[in-house]
Amino acid sequence: MTSLKILGLATAAVLAASQAFAGATVDEIKSRDVVRCGVSTGLAGFSIADSQGNWTGLDADFCRVVAAATLGDASKVEFVPLSAQQRFTALQSGEVDLLSRNTTWTLTRDTTLGLDFVGVTFYDGQGFMVPADLGVSSAMELDGAAVCVQTGTTTEKNLTDFFRATGMSFEPVVFEGLEESKTAFFEGRCDAYTTDASGLASIRATDAPNPADYVILPEIISKEPLGPAVRNDDSEWFDVVRWSVFATLQAEELGINSGNIDDMMNSEDPNVQRVTGTAAGMGEALGLDEAWAYNIVSQVGNYGEIFEANVGADTPLGFQRGINALWKDGGLMYAPPIR
């Protein structure tokens, strides 16, 4: 009898597992009371865990933004560290609710992977880092160089495209792990290391034995719009994540931040009222509490605050806002109207 029982149990388990995906993601998250968020395994400024297991970084904060909007509590996030190679499968299979993991939005990923990108949280571009004593000042001098790169990234293809376009040769040294690829570069296996410019700055600031010994070359060889992604079978959840990101931009644009949002509750400006939730309707439209955007800004902050806290001028990465400034300040960050 046992073999039949086991078989029956196994079949029931498989059926139950497959049915779990059918429910709407938001309902599932509410009943679970935690957002499962896929992040990188460790990239300072974007998502990295300290010795106590607290995740910090821009990508990690956008996980909190979504948790604040959906559950009213920014701390209800379960961070799932994923390698570049694992990330899409983890999202496709429902292991994580969203991916907030310096992932580039490309056409093929948007169309063939069963994913949707909700927007851009960081505009980036790929560059090269070399040891200062290599005596190279431009990527155009890298003919014949060995280049360390992490597998499963757009970086790998851009690298190939760049050397093809310039007619130069190179030797790719491809690793699955970020850690191994960084180690190989710093031990001198490769002449150059390539990834997004933000990643280069992060790695130089936190992993280099001596940051001054390494230079980031001026050429940016690609466009890398980085942002969160969700599965494309749940448009309700897609809207929640997308407008959570927009809410941080809209709040910054309106001058609402985590410090002044309680005063802003008294504002007569209807645009402000819709973000703070004093004018009802926006939360209902998303199937969320009316305080969704209030929770985001009061608990995590607006986009400018998130940027400055994690990668801004006062951090080891020291980025200027640049193209990541709001549209009205000459940058590319733009939120459609919250109304």
Place this chain on the structure above:
Amino acid sequence: MSSYTGDPGDVKPSRPAFWNDPVIRGIFWQIVVVGGVVLLAAFLVSNTLSNLARQNIASGFGFFDAESGFAIGEAIVPFAPTDTYLRALIVGLLNTIKVAVIGVFFATIIGTIVGVMRLSHNWLIAKIASIYVEVLRNIPLLLQLFFWYSLIVSTLPRAKDALGPFLGFHLSNRGLNVPVPDDWAYLGPLVGILLATVVTWVLLKRSKRIHDATGETKPVMWPSIGIFVMFIFLGWAATGFPTSIDTPALQGFSFQGGVDVSSEFLALWLGLTLYTAAFIAEIVRSGILAVNKGQWEAAGALGLRRGQILRFIALPQAMRVIIPPMTSQYLNLTKNSSLAVAIGYPDIVSVAGTTINQTGQAIEGIAVIMAVYLTLSLSISLFMNWYNKRIALVER
């Protein structure tokens, strides 16, 4: 159950009800289990397909013909980013086969030597062999690979300060750069080696025949060395003594010319070989110990020396014990080569991983990897089983 009354006439031939018949029960449950497994498999496949369709994930092997668009660090056959994914996967497969074949070859030699060393009467030699086996066998292979890779990359100098040239060889943390004869200059000597192999083989057969017939031992080693030297020289002479050698030289960042053995390959090869050799050593040792002590004593009584006993009496019998477990070690080495992805060697897993990420075809990519290892493993098994049968004891 009917009770036994003690009257011999009361005992009927035991005919249990058909649901208690062990034969029928056995068949019934086998049908149930097989049917269940088939149903479960069918459910999993259809569930996967419908999930893929629902999430708009493309499926099928159409991506094989698409341009790969990525480069591979080392390839046996020429490969460019404009080539297809299929060709990229073939390059990865060949890299896997390359490291597996060279690894198996050296692991067998080192393993046999260490296995024989462990049985040595010399205390020091036996202890060194034991330490080797115990240390390498008990450390996870992945850690050993990291160790060798890190050792090569961090202790060897950068390309511009490479060790050498020693006879045209350069050693740096890029790997080993080896000079090779230019273009087709090696063709003549190569043909010579092939011919010499054939002649030596004939010589061996003849010597064995004479030995079987008369007991007279004909020298084989020195004549065959002479044959090899002569034929290589003749082959070289036949092509007009070409002397141009393709020597690696530093140009810009890397070495151009010659053959490049990358540090990734060196580390993987070293790790796989030394790790597997430790297991092979134990197999060889147990095989030799399995030969009855009387065989050694009898051979000793005939006046054979220890080396001769090992070669002519012990090893041929030990082989029958050694070959089956050895097959497992060859399979292990081949499969363990998939750890290459951790140290940047472009084996089939690494290339398929990149392909999966560029195309999103995870199921197809994993299927390719599984098919490759299954085929490689079955081929090794088939060959080893054939060899095992050939050397098996023939009873007359």
